[in-house]
Amino acid sequence: MRWGIEKRLEFIEFRLFWEGGINRADIVDQFGVSVPQASKDLTLYEEKAPGNLIYDKSAKRYKAADDFKPVFMQPNASTYLAHLREANGGTSGVTEAWLASAPEHDALPIPHRRVEADVLRDVLKAVREGHSIEVFYQSMSAKKPTPEWRRISPHALGNDGLRWHIRAFCHIDHKFKDFILSRCMKTREHGLSGASANDDKLWHDRFAVALAPNPALSANQRSIIAQDYEMTNGRTEVMVRKALLYYFLKRLRLDVADKLDNPHEVPVVVANRPAFDAALAEAMA
Amino acid sequence: MRWGIEKRLEFIEFRLFWEGGINRADIVDQFGVSVPQASKDLTLYEEKAPGNLIYDKSAKRYKAADDFKPVFMQPNASTYLAHLREANGGTSGVTEAWLASAPEHDALPIPHRRVEADVLRDVLKAVREGHSIEVFYQSMSAKKPTPEWRRISPHALGNDGLRWHIRAFCHIDHKFKDFILSRCMKTREHGLSGASANDDKLWHDRFAVALAPNPALSANQRSIIAQDYEMTNGRTEVMVRKALLYYFLKRLRLDVADKLDNPHEVPVVVANRPAFDAALAEAMA
DNA sequence: AGATATGGGTATAGTTTATGTACCCATCAT
């Protein structure tokens, strides 16, 4: 079967499962096929997935049968929710908008500067080809009030939950550091690499963070958190690159656990604190 | 032009722009077309976007010209980064994997329980049709150690940056509340709605949070933050639903600004604190 | 009740897109 048809059948199934129904016009709008073709697609879908489709003459709409069994996709809540976030105008243009009757919804607005496509493109090229590159970078350091050109040898990208970083060897400070992608205004001059990606120990080393429910919570609450995090014996281990450890601490608010009055704020705490602190100190050195 | 072809041309362009080059085999692998068809696609692309394509005989690979000008997509860094997060195994199956030579990359692991597709599907149905529904819900309340059936009238979904919530009228407490989607184990029995979505004041009302750079930072640093957040006159306003205000506070760590020693931790602070606190108090009532 | 709009089905002829097969060319590694 051709790729296009496969996609349309998948689309039909997606709509049936998540929105409960579909019309010919939906297929026409989504894929720009003719009306007769949309009819054929629906007939074909009925052939391939017998019994999933029921035409409701009164509603003039195909509906999903009660015993609907997907065959072209495995239903996945995160996929739907990703579509939803998309529909919200979030990450723009990753998926087509496959949702017609999306529920009212909203996500937390996270304000931030956007990344220049040309900058990212050039950084990717440097990573791919093992070059160094100069970036016009706005550092947060107090000594550097204005952006300046810095040569770096990038080898990876990291996401801290809010932003993307370039992981790179800094030709000025002679060590591996993070550069916030959105603070790179422009790029120029590819050159020789300053270091091998393998030498970035903090990037390659991972630390196993042990998480446990906050002991300040009641026994019930602790067991609920244990379920949320899919813990076994009240523990779960998360492998985190040492280079990302600091962001992990911040993102999960693991640093403020004991300072805040309300344990609700911090569902989990680090169970292997001494080792964690040591790893963090190593990463921040 | 047919939808399938359009997609392939878009794919060619995507690869050219972000990865610098493409081969016939890439098209064959991605779309399952024949080798001659892939040749035709490349020829067609050259026709539609003259000068973008250069065949490097030595590398045996089509490469993007230096003056590459996209015509089938507008290059967008967030789109690429979304693909990247995808490739990482994140949200699974939203986009096809359009990346061949992705750079080494990693995102912060955020542990959490996954949402049941059937639960979400049933909740969506209730929202669409304006029903109430019973959910087998694990509350965090100390009085409710085990999950129990609760009737709710859901009308929207909200994302707090880490998880999705159902925004719904609670038939037990007789008010609108958030229900964490992943804590709904199962659903049953659609019924009459308990309230109109319009009555959920906290959902519909938004508060304009004024953000300013943390005054504890140096002037330089403050101006950098101002750029990061695209502020004008050192301020930016973010409209946040009152129902999401609490999560906004937590996510941006606006609550710990003054308690922590290092201003680096908190780039921005709330500039209209009294109004903010009032709105928050209203939302938490 | 009759007219009309809507949503869907199907048949036909013709076009576009794609396949398989075959054979050709240039470059690179051996």
Place this chain on the structure above:
DNA sequence: ATGATGGGTACATAAACTATACCCATATCT
């Protein structure tokens, strides 16, 4: 020099798709 690789093209054939036309059932409007 030889073969492997990556790409181009030609031809006949098959599949997919379009446009057009006409038919049916249901709901809504007057």
